[in-house]
Amino acid sequence: MSLNTLHVNVTPAYPIHIGPGLLRDESLLAPHLTGQVCAIVSNTTVAPLYLDTLRSTLEKLEKRVLPIVIPDGESFKTRSTFDHIHDVLLEARADRKTTLIALGGGVVGDLTGYAAATYLRGISLIQVPTTLLSQVDSSVGGKTGINHPLGKNMIGAFHQPQVVLIDTDTLSTLPSREYLAGLAEVIKYGLIRDIPFLEWIETHLEELLQRHPDELSHAILTSCRNKAEIVAVDPLEKSGVRALLNLGHTFGHAIETGMGYGVWLHGEAVAAGTILAAELSHRLGYLSNHDVDRIVTLFQRCSLPTRAPDLGLERWLSLMMGDKKNESGKLRLVLFEHMGQAKLTELSSQASLSRVLSPQTGRFIDA
Ligand SMILES: NC(=O)c1ccc[n+]([C@@H]2O[C@H](COP(=O)([O-])OP(=O)(O)OC[C@H]3O[C@@H](n4cnc5c(N)ncnc54)[C@H](O)[C@@H]3O)[C@@H](O)[C@H]2O)c1
Ligand SMILES: [Zn+2]
Incomplete structure (x- = not known):
């Protein structure tokens, strides 16, 4: 190495x-x-x-x-x-x-x-x-x-x-829970713009979970390359390209704030948030059921949460509307355009989102 x-x-x-x-x-x-x-x-x-x-x-x-x-x-x-x-x-x-x-x-x-x-x-x-x-x-x-x-x-x-x-x-020396939370951000790069990397992670996950030096270095290098490319195109987060890094984060921040900082690690909240973003993308016709299952399986293999806590629809919406990505009261979210490609989306109606976040139809942790 x-x-x-x-x-x-x-x-x-x-x-x-x-x-x-x-x-x-x-x-x-x-x-x-x-x-x-x-x-x-x-x-x-x-x-x-x-x-x-x-x-x-x-x-x-x-x-x-x-x-x-x-x-x-x-x-x-x-x-x-x-x-x-x-x-x-x-x-x-x-x-x-x-x-x-x-x-x-x-x-x-x-x-x-x-x-x-x-x-x-x-x-x-x-x-x-x-x-x-x-x-x-x-x-x-x-x-x-x-x-x-x-x-x-x-x-x-x-x-x-x-x-x-x-x-x-x-x-x-990094504790296991912190390490796994970091893996959620590694997987994010595969999901938002690098499908070959996603496939590589799926194939080499056992080595990554055991922190094998070669696989770990490759994962860090590829993640940094993706981040560097995005930052170079949009250094001040103006064009919307950099916003793609926030896949799962609007839901994730709501979980972090809603549960109280520190209860969920950031990466854990991002994992559960990414599943909600995938569910919503599926309801809007951008991802297949199979795609959503594929993401769930990958996070499960990392022992990351794939179900969010049920914060209640009203609280979810109010936490999500406070996000920095929103402009003039409209909810903007990073969703999937297809597997391996994210896009910043302004929701024209909240109907699908409400279904993803409602206790009856959402995938939440059993109370
Ligand atoms: N600036 C950005 O673009 C950006 C992007 C993502 C996240 N963040 C911020 O990053 C923060 C989260 O970072 P984090 O996940 O690294 O959390 P953290 O800095 O709290 O570190 C997690 C824990 O690991 C410990 N630790 C760190 N290195 C260690 C090591 N080598 N061995 C043993 N223990 C070690 C820390 O002391 C801490 O207890 C959040 O505040 C988030 O907002 C910023
Ligand atoms: Zn993050």
Whole structure:
């Protein structure tokens, strides 16, 4: 197994390096560090595992390392943690040439990215994602942000990293539930735009479930390639292309919010949400019964949920209408155009959606 490198073609373009042992490789970091200070933001779970390794690598480059360790969890993706990062930087008199390095999952990545986007009106950012979800999705593409009490990811900025370093060895310590939730996002790329990849996942799922290094690297590389291609076409989420990444997410966010953050993992909610999107696509004539069953089977093989909790039709609709994709009160959803191709759809009537979400006709977890 070796190092693989992709490029995200935004302005300026930046590399994604994928391989084992990258935390120890100073040659991949050196070209992207301009100043003397590197602040590593991590959390209380990831820092004890990997911060010292990354710190030693930076010290080989004679950098001054400023560790910022925040509490672990989505509930800390808040204004107050964000302020804390700025407090530490200001107290250390970190200047414009400082690089912020996010070492952790998507929570650390989003928070650190937003802190980098805003500190002194923007400083350099390096993403070192350590969950499967952050390696295949959140670390690439420049979306950063924090949660607001009134909504998830409601405050943020686009801020592209200088480089994304994906050390595949870090996945060895990731808890199984987090790993499986990340697989939901891997499968998403196959469903929205890459049917050969979907077929490859179906064939190699056993190896992926056992985290075999070669299959895992291939899955991460192919996911990142898909994400990079989408981001290059639609860097600021303006054309609707990037919205396709949200397959299953409007339903999924409703589950996450409706159940209370943290009860369902994001990837779990996306899996159940994708089944609802598939059901709706079937009712609208875009997917066959066989297609829907195929998706259900794949998620079941990953031990991911394929049935959503029953939130009640009214609550479902109100949660879904709050989604950022909606324009002027009309519900916009990512549905299937056919198997392996997603499309952003504005629903002209809510009749089919109501049937998918109603307790009588919907596929929900038995109460
Ligand atoms: N910016 C984007 O484009 C984008 C895209 C998708 C998701 N997100 C965001 O990402 C977040 C979810 O990210 P996540 O799923 O990585 O969750 P997370 O950051 O909460 O990480 C999950 C758990 O795994 C632990 N962990 C991380 N790496 C580990 C490792 N190598 N070994 C052991 N434990 C480890 C973390 O401490 C945490 O407890 C959400 O806030 C979501 O909004 C952002
Ligand atoms: Zn997601």
